[in-house]
Amino acid sequence: MYCSITTAGLCGIKGYPVNAEIDVAEGFPKLELVGLAHNSVKESVERVKTALKNTGYVFPYKRVTINLAPAQIRKYGSHYDLPIAVGILLASGQLEARQVQDNLLIGELSLNGEMVGVRGALAMVETARSRKLKRVILPIQNWQEVCFCDDIEIIPVSHFREVIAYLQQGRLGSETIELQKKIKHLSALQEGEEIGQILGISVNEGAVKKVDFADIKSQNVAKRAIAVAVAGMHHILLVGPPGTGKTMLAKAVPGLLPHLTREEMIEVTRVYSAAGKLLGKIPVITERMYRAPHHTITMAGLLGGGRPLLPGEISLTHKGVLFLDEFAEFPKVLLDTLRQPMEDKHIVLSRMNERADFPTDFLLIASMNPCPCGYYPDMERCRCSEYDIRRYHKKLSGPILDRIDIFVEVDRPALPSFQNVACEKPSQEYAGQIAAAQHIQKQRLHSENLLYNSEISTPLIEKYCQMDMAAAEILNGAYQRMKLSLRSYHRLMRLARTIADMEGKEKIEAKHMAEAFNYRVAYNKYFMK
């Protein structure tokens, strides 16, 4: 007897429908699994055999053929257990089910028939929705990540028996009904923060343990520069001697960013779901992510890759913060590969027979020492020759530096201000300023469908970055003195726009332009030598 079960496969962060066709026929007992199944899928048969036995069913002692269509795409993952198990019961006549065709089935089975969470559930549920299927049966472990999907019925189950009960009699377990109520409630909410609270994910669990600006002594210049960077989503490079708090400053950034919106939460969760990173403590992403990969990272680790294609660090920090410590120690080739994803905000990875498109809208915070020994320009301590320093700076290629808007030096705090503990402004104060600046940008750029000043394209600059006479004078002076490129000229205007927005000023003034210029000047002075 033949039957077909609808399930889904995963390619990158997108799902595609897969039909698990099962045929049980008379003949010499044998099992064939066709449809380009990867080893991770082939093992599924052994699990299904045992799980069926342990839940009181029999694996047919007949000729069993399983086909995963479309057969030309390679299938990965353990989530084909459930459709195969259900299909075998149907095809061997052990199960009489109604409305199997309207369901999407995904899930891994343990040997005793319990459901196990799977990678990429969100993308697969979205596939079901776009295919106009009525409901999705999936492991209970995946219920939080798919709670954003309204207009499709989600049936989270914890055991194979519940699946059978539902398919046979349309009966749902009490736990499932409880969860479905929660999902309905959540689908009405818009704010990411609220959703996180209802799901029981505390703010600190989602991202790293946050650092508050109030915990960092002095460094007002760097704090200000970071606030500007965050407000306009300008990439930033912190330069400073070892042990001055560059890493702490970077860790404080997630706390400055506004909360994720519902749409952003879905986007980020989709990436994490596809990467298989949601099965631990964090079942859904509700906070901006902060990741700090070590400089020995491989290209596949940074950009994404492998088989199956998994998202890399730049996608895992989508809508979040990518902190690259010891920026100059990263291999030059690796940094240069960041150029396109930084510009396009997504990356398309192509392998022989796979192609995946991952989002990469991250804020880059890089940090490095000013010279190999780390103490320049303190000539009393620095032991590097001018040549050493130049060679150190040369490790960063021009194009990648050109994409960084702010260069700021972090200084060793002097003793007096270090002891003066009370006066540090907390992150919250900066965050308020940033939120206000971002609101202004959103209003202004609404018609262009943009969010931040850093995204303003060159033809629009004149329109949106208006300045007064004094500011224009400084800009022109800078252009002539520093021999700026036209691209740098435009970057200055965008940056000054953000600085002016932080004060809520309509037009860019001289002091805004001067500050922007000082953030950019190091680039021309040191890295272009």
Place this chain on the structure above:
Amino acid sequence: MQNELYWLWLLSIRGLGAVKQNILLREWGTAGQLYHETAERIEQFMKKEKIFQAKDFQEFCRSKQDMGKCRQELNLLRAQGVEIISREQADYPSRLTEMIDGPPVVFAKGNWQTSKINSGPVLAVVGTRRITAYGREVAATIGKFCAEFGITLVSGMAAGVDGTAQRSCLKHGGYSIGVLASGLAHQFPAGNRDLYLDMEKQGVLISEEWYQTPPLANLFPKRNRIISGLAEAVIVVEAADKSGSLITADYALEQGRDIYAVPGRIGDRQSVGCNHLIGQGAYILENIEKFFADLSGGSQRTKPCQKNLAENLEPVEKILYQQIGTEPVYIGRLLEYTGLEQGEVQLCLLQLEWKGYIEQISAGYYVALPQIEQVPFPKSKP
């Protein structure tokens, strides 16, 4: 054979340095005459002069069999457009003949013909490769004044003081001589490649080494004697406690050149050498304008001073300027001190920098630039 080939032959004799070459030349005058002298007379002479050893005579005779190498070198030099300036030529620097170890031949690439090495004033500038903002400003000013007073600037093409002074000199239309330690084929350090190209166009590069000689460490102190030898006065801009510039100063002392040291603050590592020289009796470079006027024999600058000390600074700018010294100051300190808002401080600093009072030497670090050209000279008491 051509005269040039004889000179190359003289250089090719192994074991014979500049001192021995000069002793032979004092007797015979030119390399050509030396080449054609009979072996007996040479042997007699070498026995008489204590400095020569037995193997010097053997090498002397052997080298005549090995002229192919010299011919090859000559062809190479011609192909590269290098001039060979030997003792017998009128444009050979006369000050080098006074030295017991002056090179009998120098190779020149660039504009040797236009040099006023024997007619005009010549000044040597040396100093550290690890230059501070103060040293950079002084070196650049010296280079500029050399150009404006028409003084030939001699230096060693190194990073730091040398390069800064020479760049500034060429930029203002002056003439400079770069003395290399290596052969003329090499451009060392590579970071000064632009300067090498400019020097060939506007100044001249000279070396006493064969064309392909690499920049070996032992050649640099040897080269320094030519720098001080060419000039009538030597300025040491910045020098640490152990510095090649001090070697140059020693040579200058032996050669009877005037040594001027640029004073620094005690405790500044890059000024230790200079201050030590002053302690030893070197002149202090007090007022650059007066120094150059004296050196050039009372001639006037081609361009008058354009900076105006009385340029009005805004009150805030004045407050900030007073806080910035020769040591790098971090902008965060200035914020803490003045209590002003970031944007305003940034704007004032930018204005100060563009007016030429301060320099941002690294992102957020500022130093004051010495207002060298405007220092009043103290009235001497009667």
